[in-house]
Amino acid sequence: MSLRFSRWRSIYREFCDWGYILALRDGEIVAKGQVEVGKFRPKDRIVLSGSGSIGVDAVADIVGAGGSILVEKGSIQLDYFNSRFSRNLLAQLASVEDPEVRSRVASSILEAAAYNKIRVLEILEVPEDVRSRIIEEIKGLISMLEGTVLSRLMGIEARITKLYFEALRHVIPAEYGFKARTRRPPKDYFSAALSYGNMLLYRHILREILRFGLDPRLSYLHIPYRYRPSLALDIAEEFRQAIVDLAVIPLYTSRSMSIKGDFQVFGSSIYLNKRGNFKVRRSFHHRMNLKVEGRSLADAIRGQIRKLLEFIHGDRSEYTPFRIQ
Known part of the structure; x- marks a missing residue:
């Protein structure tokens, strides 16, 4: 499956804070921590560092849109059938x-x-x-x-x-x-x-x-x-x-x-x-x-x-x- 160059211009978006919650709010994926607030599209590749929790609704929306998550602590990838990571792996x-x-x-x-x-x-x-x-x-x-x-x-x-x-x-x-x-x-x-x-x-x-x-x-x-x-x-x-x-x-x-x-x-x-x-x-x-x-x-x-x-x-x-x- 070919992925055109324009799709790689913004490969990932980062969010770093402690005690964050990544959740689905009004159709947006929102990460809110002690200091920072980040907003993402469900199709984004979201890189999370620090510590926090991820809501099930947010995960479902990201999967539905073909997005992905990397939790840097432990190098945990959100993977699913035909995900971006699985396509890269193949x-x-x-x-x-x-x-x-x-x-x-x-x-x-x-x-x-x-x-x-x-x-x-x-x-x-x-x-x-x-x-x-x-x-x-x-x-x-x-x-x-x-x-x-x-x-x-x-x-x-x-x-x-x-x-x-x-x-x-x-x-x-x-x-x-x-x-x-x-x-x-x-x-x-x-x-x-x-x-x-x-x-x-x-x-x-x-x-x-x-x-x-x-x-x-x-x-x-x-x-x-x-x-x-x-x-x-x-x-x-x-x-x-x-x-x-x-x-x-x-x-x-x-x-x-x-x-x-x-x-x-x-x-x-x-x-x-x-x-x-x-x-x-x-x-x-x-x-x-x-x-x-x-x-x-x-x-x-x-x-x-x-x-x-x-x-x-x-x-x-x-x-x-x-x-x-």
């Missing part, structure tokens, strides 16, 4: 189960992520000989990003990422002990902040995916596994450099991160402490909400999820990933 399944479509989207995401790495290296003060060599090697690997075997694509992506972090070694001051990217657990002071920043990014993207009515478990690049939000990991590949890396790297090049004051060490594992978390979180949100020509990176994330929604319903011929301009 379209997602058809898309990710097509090997040609899946590999095409996966390759395009990895290609965009690789070019974003190149763009970051062009911005940073990397020694020119190192930058030129690594960018040329990355471009050579980009030309190999094709085919339907995901493990092969991910292997190429791993080589690109290794080259990227090799270049960053020349940017991050030596006292932070960064030699290579380490995860689960991070073993140097720079990787600790990257891991935390990536977690913030995943959570933000997951929240938006749910608000748009997509199933976060169905993905193109990362292999779906149980309840893992693999689609959030896919979309994060497009934004990791633009948001996390460009939020975190300046904290280290300016030596704003204190080894003694911002971290906690457990054996060979290094994590941010409360103060370190605050510094990275503040820089992350500043980067996320910084507007360039009236548009923030938070807006860009919503735009990409909108594009994906249009793509899976056949309203776009291709999914075009985000690139740093």
Whole structure:
């Protein structure tokens, strides 16, 4: 079932308050909380955060009009036969189960992520000989990003990422002990902040995916596994450099991160402490909400999820990933 672009212009409407009641009043869906009052059309996708109750009459009217509800606490979806969420789910399944479509989207995401790495290296003060060599090697690997075997694509992506972090070694001051990217657990002071920043990014993207009515478990690049939000990991590949890396790297090049004051060490594992978390979180949100020509990176994330929604319903011929301009 094709859903034309005009129908996606206002994907969802939010309401946040405590002790709210969502009820049907004089043909309107009204949410009234302790402070806020919101009015909705029955056909809207309503996103509720905070805590409250939902009247049965309101639910019946929303179902009758083809609307939907997401209660963010617990990620509870109002679902019913031929609901918007069920139509999205069927379209997602058809898309990710097509090997040609899946590999095409996966390759395009990895290609965009690789070019974003190149763009970051062009911005940073990397020694020119190192930058030129690594960018040329990355471009050579980009030309190999094709085919339907995901493990092969991910292997190429791993080589690109290794080259990227090799270049960053020349940017991050030596006292932070960064030699290579380490995860689960991070073993140097720079990787600790990257891991935390990536977690913030995943959570933000997951929240938006749910608000748009997509199933976060169905993905193109990362292999779906149980309840893992693999689609959030896919979309994060497009934004990791633009948001996390460009939020975190300046904290280290300016030596704003204190080894003694911002971290906690457990054996060979290094994590941010409360103060370190605050510094990275503040820089992350500043980067996320910084507007360039009236548009923030938070807006860009919503735009990409909108594009994906249009793509899976056949309203776009291709999914075009985000690139740093």
